[in-house]
Amino acid sequence: MATSATIVLLGKIGQLGWELHRDLQPLGRVVALDFPQIDFSRPDELLSMVESLQPALIVNAVAYTNVDKAESEPELCDQINSRTVERLAQQAARLRCGLIHISTDYVFDGFQSRPYTEEDPTHPLNRYGSSKLAGEQAVLAHAPACWVLRTAWLYSRRANDFVQRVLTWSRQQETLKIVDDQVGSPTWARLLSQMISLALAQAKGEYFNYIRDTRGVYHLAGDGAASRLEWVQKILELDPARQEQKTRQVLPAKTAEFPTPAQRPLFTALDCGKFERVFGLRLPPWDQALALAMEK
């Protein structure tokens, strides 16, 4: 029976993990863990905790996500995003449990001009991207029943996410300068989590067999694409407290004007057709999702 299966959720406080903690509830007995109870830089302890739970499914929402800091902390970034993930994938094989692993559009270099499919060659430009790519490869090399779900430009409406930061700037600054040469697929963590849960519901509790039969890499992000500038303009337009905005103009800028430690890919729109074909599910257009996320 579906609800007797143990699902271990790794990372319950992050943007996606927070939503998964809620959406996975109908699908089994959810054991949700986060730092410091689990620490991906101490894999032995993590693995023995997971082993003791004998899960039918592991969902990994933990990641080192600070793209710029990763350039000066490459060891820690690799440990969390790839080396510990490899151990986890080996453990999933031993325990014969399903493994869902989240990855990123930053595995691409962004030099393409049409949305990336799962077949397109990867070529990360920064340490975060290369550590996430190594994590994907480890999962695919070891876990017999796995989904590697690449998402992009996540926002959550919680804590200090990108949407919240834009709203804060809009209360403080008359002019915003936002890059218009970075294009991606904004993705609301709540809907992403619902998509993952709806796909998992199709397993009817047989997580290992179902995930093994549908094994592979999938792109899963808000439908369509926008530049950072278009995204910001939409956030300001949909802001339910527009009267509090001080911002009078939003000017286009170029990525090169804002040097950062990590180089970012410029175009990473994701083609999510494969996920739709296999599971019959798709995320709505990014601006429609944003409108729902901004509703009071």
Ligand SMILES: NC(=O)c1ccc[n+]([C@@H]2O[C@H](COP(=O)([O-])OP(=O)(O)OC[C@H]3O[C@@H](n4cnc5c(N)ncnc54)[C@H](OP(=O)(O)O)[C@@H]3O)[C@@H](O)[C@H]2O)c1
């Ligand atoms: N954010 C994006 O725009 C974006 C874009 C594409 C793909 N993704 C991918 O989507 C997934 C979810 O991202 P997110 O935005 O939800 O990330 P997030 O909000 O940064 O959450 C990551 C989680 O990992 C935990 N964590 C970090 N270091 C840890 C460690 N050493 N041991 C145990 N837990 C640790 C964090 O705990 P603390 O909060 O305590 O550090 C947090 O709960 C990740 O795989 C990410 O690579 C994200």
